[in-house]
Ligand SMILES: [Fe+2]
């Protein structure tokens with residue numbers, strides 16, 4: 001199967017089973033085709049993502065003793081995993097000239113994201129829900145689909161969303177453990193271990209593609225675009241060891257840990273003194289939304 005076919009099956013098919021099917025045949029990349037920027041992934045009506053905001057709210061930690069609420073948490077996280085998969089497919093179609101080893105390595109990560117989505121779906125089903133029972137949003141998709149370069153993609157998805165998931169995954173592992181749900185805990189621990197590899201992949205390629213005279217941090221700040229910022233690259237309980245395992249330098253880890261939410265006004269003042277003003281966001285202060 002060609003990489004392009006695999007990406008198209010994920011993005012342009014509304015059928016969830018087809019989206020989550022790993023390639024059976026050997027993957028080839030002989031016909032990457034011309035660049036295509038897909039506006040929205042096709043999905044079944046019950047899972048369609050129109051907007052970046054809205055959808056179902058994550059239950060509070062204290063509510064997770066209730067199995068139904070844990071199912072809601074898995075529903076939200078299944079949608080995050082699916083969006084990560086779709087953003088990766090979008091990247092393959094948008095950047096057909098990316099290095100062939102980058103494209104091949106991304107396929108391996110996409111197979112992980114398919115597995116993560118299926119794991120969350122199994123857990124939400126075992127808590128009495130079906131995937132599509134609850135409204136979903138397209139937060140990750142909307143933030144990632146404006147990428148103009150591979151560096152934009154790498155700053156956004158692996159270094160920010162997947163970087164943040166190093167914290168979210170272990171936080172939920174702990175919460176599910178406290179609720180006595182060892183299966184859900186183990187799902188989160190597995191995802192955490194995979195996520196270290198995904199962040200490492202992102203960091204490796206970010207370093208290869210960025211200008212050599214820019215530090216990791218300076219390049220990251222150049223390629224992370226409002227309303228996303230370094231503040232979104234972390235969760236409530238900061239995991240230094242996981243970030244070090246992914247290859248982040250102590251300085252980079254410190255800067256992520258110290259990141260604060262950025263206000264629209266400060267960002268606008270900065271950008272007016274340099275280049276064009278970015279599209280105004282709907283919220284004054286950037287929202288923080290977890291995962292893939
Ligand atoms: Fe994942």
Ligand SMILES: [Fe+2]
Pocket residue numbers: 084113162194195198292
């Ligand atoms: Fe991931």
